[in-house]
Amino acid sequence: MAEKAVFYHAGCSVCVDAEQQFASALDGARYKVEIVHLGEDKARLGEAEAAGVKSVPAFVIGGAVYHINHGADLSALR
């Protein structure tokens, strides 16, 4: 079964680019990628923060956080 990966973003250009290059390419046999727009879904900011996400875009896979470049800090999305 594919492992769950969550891609957090906020619609910024850095985020959209990372989504196109990574999130879509990773979604497949190995990972099932859930895409969460924290700008529109602010209810999930707490969950992202608890997982260790400091900025977007970022992936959370198996409890580990992978920040890819820098689009926006989470604090800017509250």
Next chain:
Amino acid sequence: MAEKAVFYHAGCSVCVDAEQQFASALDGARYKVEIVHLGEDKARLGEAEAAGVKSVPAFVIGGAVYHINHGADLSALR
């Protein structure tokens, strides 16, 4: 044909982890991933720097650089 992606790393734990989570999962139908260990292959440091790589681990895909977390600055590998 698969697009070329280069994964630059330096054997650090952050690098190895990113390689296991991303480089291997990305290598497939969409990308052909080349893995370059800049600690062992210092001749390619110039190429990485010219592509805009500041730290490892990082991907270069289609001229764009994606820094994933932070393992080591390129300057530490010279």
